[in-house]
Amino acid sequence: MFAYLVRRLLEMIPVLLVVSLLVFAFIKLLPGDPARIYAGPDAPIEAVEAARQHLGLNDPLPQQYLHWLGGLVKGDLGVTYRTQQPVTEVIAQGFMPTMWLALAGFAWSVLLGLIIGVISALKRGKWQDWTLMSLAVGGISMPPFWLGLLLIQFVAMPFGLFSVSGFNQPSDIILPAITLGSSVAAVMARFTRSAFLEVAQEDYVRTARAKGLRNRLVTWKHIMRNALIPVITMLGLQFGFLLGGSIVVESVFSWPGLGWLLIESIKTQDQPVIQALVMLFVFEFIVINLLVDLLYAVVNPAIRLRQEPA
Template structure:
């Protein structure tokens, strides 16, 4: 297990190098002058030129890239153009609200999605199955921003018990977490149902039934354990999307997280923050994929990681 983890960590290095090069190149293609953003829109030419020298923008692009890459390796992402603060501090401040939002949305959506998927599979072809899958299709089809606006209009504003802006108390997370996790719950329900039904048709399941084992034992010991393996993969991907894809929900609810920070940075052309956020999102997906692979061995000890 340890050797597998070490090998996977080493494999992350070339991936991150390639991604860093692509991110750097993409940022350089964006319109606008970073030196003017740093110095201010009304700054004189001399101040803009001084800012360009201070930020190292007068140097060749390869030299700029390796300087930025060296800073990344030491945990230094530079400074923001707007507030002159270290990018790592700005991102760290916004990371925890996004993490709490993702965890809250992930928790309820996974529990509900797994439950709905299993019930739908057990009631295959019956009205319960049709009803639950119809709701799941609706959950996938509804855009998060529209669902968020509906919750604000018909739940938060009439009753006045939920905040629709910011993160000031624990209850403020309820509506954003529900909005963020709705599509995940729907996806998990449909995926769990498919995986459950696929495993239920395997020969070893039919053999277990023929031996006279109780249906509940066959369901949870033989079907559910093996059906969870592809489900875990989907769980990891969905959690990664929740962390990196909460931009729309955070915008609707004015949530002070990474999504809100990314939108502000794009609007103000704060390139160091954009670069840092993109690298963080990529790193999140890589780490989550590693954790998912490790969970395989926990769910099914027969799997050996090499």
């Protein structure tokens, strides 16, 4: 297990290097003058040139990249062009609201998706199955921003039970979490149903039923535990999606998280913040995939995580 973990951590290094190079190149292709943005729209030419020298924009591109990469490794992400605050402080302010939103949306999607998927599988071919799967298809088809607008229009505004802007109290997270997690719940419901029905056809399940074991015991001990193995993979990938997908939801509900910060940074062409956020999202996604692989061994120890010798 330890050797596998070390190998996976080492594999992350070239991936992050390639991503950092692509992000740096993409940022350099964006329109606008970073020195002008940093100095201010009304700054004289002398101030703009001083800002250009201060930011190292006169250096060759390879040198700029290495300087930025070195700061990234040391945790020095520079300062924002608009407020001259350290980028790490700005990101830290939005990190927890985004994490709380992702966790709440994840909990909602897991609870709803597993319940719908299992019930649909147990009622296969019946009206409950058709109804629940039709709702799941509708959930997959509906864009999150549209669901958010519907919840604001028909739930928040008529009854005044929930805030539709900001994060001032715990109840403010309910509508954004439902919006963020509903499409994931729909995907999870269909995936859980398929995995459940596939495992239910295995020989060891038929043997357990032939031995006269209670149906509830067969369902939860033999079917559910093994059906969760592929579901766990999907859970990890979907959590990464929730972190990235929060960008749209945070914009709809003016949620003060990283997604909202990214949108605002793109609007103002705040390049250091954009670079840092993209790298953070990629790093989170890679780490989540690693944790999912490690969780495999907990659910099913028979899965071999170590690399097979050639």
